[in-house]
Amino acid sequence: ADQLTLQLKWVTQAQFAGYIVAKEKGFYSDADLDITIAPGGPNVAPEQVIAGGGADIIVDWMGGALAAREKGVALVNIAQPFKRSGLMMICPTETGITSEADFPGHTLGVWFFGNEYPFFAWMNKLGLDTAEGGDVTVLQQSFDIQPMIQGQADCISVMTYNEYGQALDAGYGPDNLTIFNYTDMGNDLLEDGLYVMEDTLEDPAKVDAYTRFVKASMMGWEYALENPEEAAQIVVDSDDTGGAELAHQLYMVGEVSKLVDATDPALDMATYERTVKALLDQSIITAEPEGGFTTVVTDGL
Amino acid sequence: MNKPIVVSAKNLGLTFPTGDGDVIALSDVNLDIAKGEFVSFIGPSGCGKTTFLRTIADLEQPTSGTLTINGLTPAEARQNRAYGYVFQAPALYPWRTIAKNIALPLEIMGHSAAQQSERIARTMELVNLAGFEQKYPWQLSGGMQQRASIARALAFDADLLLMDEPFGALDEIVRDHLNSELLKLWARTQKTICFVTHSIPEAVYLSTKIVVMSPRPGRVIDVIDSPLPHERPLDIRETPEFLAIAHRVREGLRAGHSYEE
Amino acid sequence: MNKPIVVSAKNLGLTFPTGDGDVIALSDVNLDIAKGEFVSFIGPSGCGKTTFLRTIADLEQPTSGTLTINGLTPAEARQNRAYGYVFQAPALYPWRTIAKNIALPLEIMGHSAAQQSERIARTMELVNLAGFEQKYPWQLSGGMQQRASIARALAFDADLLLMDEPFGALDEIVRDHLNSELLKLWARTQKTICFVTHSIPEAVYLSTKIVVMSPRPGRVIDVIDSPLPHERPLDIRETPEFLAIAHRVREGLRAGHSYEE
Amino acid sequence: MPETGFGLLIPIVFGLALLFVWEVVTRGANVPQVLLPAPSQIWARLIDSVPTLIADFQQTFMKSVLAGYAMGCGAGFVVAILVDRSPFLKRGLLPIGNFVSALPIIGIAPIMVMWFGFDWPSKAAVVVAMTFFPMLVNTVAGLSQASEIERDLMRTYAASYWQTLFKLRLPAAAPFIFNALKINSTLALIGAIVAEFFGTPIVGMGFRISTEVGRLNIDLVWAEIAVAAVAGSAFYGVIALIERAVTFWHPSVRGGRA
């Protein structure tokens, strides 16, 4: 069997249900693959891991992947299961923020560590100065909703499938929140895609293995989205840390299903172009990327 | 002699427990020391002289019997700063210069800066250490360190002086000099002095009372009240009275020893 | 006298730099010590006796002049383990029992366990400390600590003994006893002994040569070759020869002092 | 004086050799820049980013580190004295002090952010928690260093607790206390930087490091690390100099001469 390591972008959770389910359900071994799934975390940069040879395939956001490509890590998108962005910014109504026009003078929580590109692209579009003493104050937000609960930030970043659920649990909801959904605003940048190193694509055997991998993964996604309870349970069981909660993972599968297209992992060119333009606009990348994606895998499905 | 009693020991005993059995350092010691007396303690090494001084100073606790200082417990007397103590080892603080070491008790007892420097100068002169004020202890010879520690004990005016072999590391000349200085001081101030020494002539020359001790267990085997006059020129050491006392001390000392040469 | 020279100092000088100016501890010292001699050093406190012994032992470096030990440099002599040293302070290691402290040089010089315990027993007996093998230094009186350190230096058989006031904290009886033991040892083994003392009788009684020193700067002011016979009963101390030498030493000592009582 | 010049030379030569090997290896083996940039690249980036680096330094070192260090060392010291003062507290408080000893920094960092907000006070609080224990342990150990006879001397003066403390036990404890001050000088920096991984305004050395790792600007990360190393070494060096001046009497400083 071909041995491959998949490096996740974050800790084990239903955001990656497709891969976890594919492994547990034996879809990978059926495809003659031996897949190791490496959880990520706040301290793990998948681009770095793959450059160092610690992984063969990584789950990454396109902003980070293309930026890394310019830095000399030749990442190539081979599939894009997530079609939409799950990123949102939410502001409790008591802050008085009801529209983008209300932002100036407020404090906005943002995830950094390579997750900040969509936010800056958006601010760039709004023409808001994010530098110190500028129109808005930017905070590096912790990966939870505490800054909002504690009023340290007026608005915070959330993922529909994760932190937003925590906010709902905490008694927040559409009736007391102003919600800015990046996808709805057309500000979304492509999220979880599968990337490999460019040089490996020259090896037909590798390409074949990648193809089988993507295929099996999509079976995993399909199965997960059809059987959310079982998927959530599988995710909880595969979490080494014992931190994952069944109810929350179930919620996450439900939300993720709105973002993933389990039947077609091919990259949507329109979204790709928009992502590239946004990245170029705020100089996250400096030139139109060449060879940042390939259809050779998805064509072979 | 109805001078007030300063130190009074009754059936005093002190036992040190150690890993391999108890050590009886003092046993059944009975002794009264009146105000203004100069008492020498003499006895073989390890017979309990230091331990007795330390018990008076409330640095050791008796395990039997009673001990009073000026009618008070040793602890109370210590709280009253009743005594000055010259240890057998110099115990100078290495981070202080010699002058600052001598200043230590003065600082603690709240003397003014002017008083301090006056007393430091006077006592350093007395022990012939002038010029070494700014040196640190490790820059001094053994005898110089010992003299510094004597100066430190003399710098404040305690009525009771406890001196544990203060002149052990000093040569004859310095010793004679300090002996007579000590006698002068004693005559002038009517201090009570408890003085440990290994030198029989020194003990006889200085004391109004000589306590001879013997070891294992440490006890008092002879107490000699000196018939010598208070006024003591150095050549008193050749008088028959002097030699008689010295002889008696030597005999006592020899009795306490186990040598049979 | 054509015995080989063990210690030879020529124009030896040693200056300590200190924070407030140099201290001249030794200046222009010339001295030859032949094999088998018993040399006493006597002089006022701070005159450089310890410093001279330390220089012989290669613990201080002379700043001028030359010094040879058995024709070698002090460093080479030290590497040959040419001498045993009794420091002025006991310098016992607090984490070792007395027996273990005495064993220290034996361990270092690679004696077998059997040899070690035999020597420990013998030297502890010699200094009259038998029974205190398992005690720690702080459980001993001052004089007992000093005796332990003497035992430690005697435990291994060095041909040259450097002893810095070894009997300073001991009473007359023990002192007499140890003096005669030391003389016996010396007569038996033909060791060369350099001996610092503050006691004029002790110096005269023990020595074949007495070196009188004087301070500021430390220098040798008199070297007295003793006419006393090698065989010395204790009552030799009453003979006119003895008293004459003692008188000469005392005069030298007095000259070195600044007192004018 | 030529001694000190020579003394400085050795680490510098050693360091230059190290940098040279690093440069040759990274270039020769073609190590990806995102894994380990060459020293020359780091230097170029450092020169480029001076204003950023200065701003980060001010935020992290001048505010979080110094404030936290002072408070943490101070608190450790004060608790050590309290514990020393009262046998009751010694039995009750010391085990609890041990408990605080290893409160993992990543555990308390988010909590401190909850309690003290995003800006430097929460980082300083983490530094306080990290530096507290080394100071507590060393001060407690140091306070038992005065020898029995040195204490007896104070007893004969019927010196008060505080007099004994200031005139004997603290000077005798100084070598231990300086150990803690030295260890803490580097711990404080680590603590402040790590704490910034858990939420911060967008300035600070830890913020920059985590963000730029995510952006794969590893050269800037190393430039920031270089600043941290220089600042930390200088901090340590200053403490070591003060130590030499204060504990001049200790055998370890005066060279063990009798």
Added chain:
Amino acid sequence: MNGKTLPILIVLAAILVIWYAAAIPMNAPWQERLNERAGLETSFIEFVGQTWSQAKPLLPVPNQVFGEIWNATIGTDITSKRSLAYHASITLSSTLLGFALGTLLGVGLAVVIVHNDASERSLMPWIIASQTVPILAVAPMVVVGLGAIGVTGLVPKALISMYLSFFPVVVGMVKGLRTPEGIQLDLMRTYNATAWQVFSKLRWPASVPFLFASMKVGIAISLIGAVVGELSNNAGGGLGVRLLTGSYNGQTIQMWAALFIAAALAAVLVIAVGSAERVANRAMGAQT
């Protein structure tokens, strides 16, 4: 009840009281907002009860934390990934390995430094610089680097523990090995003792108080290192990972439980070093 437990109990009781009291104002704003939203009117007593029983409180109260600890240890199968005991054992093993390595390295370096002035000048600045390198930034590189050469699991985490814990040992032992008095060293010189003999018979025993103070700090820091190392390698589990996931899921109670276990682990380890210290002191005839 001996003389030791009573003071601990009293101090603990004091801490509990302060803790419960502090939880009220800390959790109050959020509770007020909740009640306002729900239109609830509560008495003060009820309100206090609410602040003590929030699901995701700012400051969980002791019974919540200890309840969680109970559930996650006694109440859970020890081999389960949800068991705090399981995670604690993972952290403990890398802590102990890292501490042992760190102590050895620290003592080794101190020995080299004390015996060779040139090595002090060339090593010490780099040892200091090494400690100023932010460990959390380098840890991932270490883990990735070691992973590339096939070293995974316990060792990378233990290496990070070692990296942090060797430093207090070096600093303390350099001082400790230099603490013998001049006259004690002179004695060894008169015996022409070898460097090894001076070390084993004088410097080492003299440095023991410094060694134990350093080891107490070292073992505490070692635990911090293990936890930090776990951040870069979530796969293995451990208390660090529990802390993180607790934080990401907003599970303050779970976080506090993990924090308490980690702190308790540290306290036990430090106390163990302290007991070893007492044994060593007794064997070395310490004056009591």
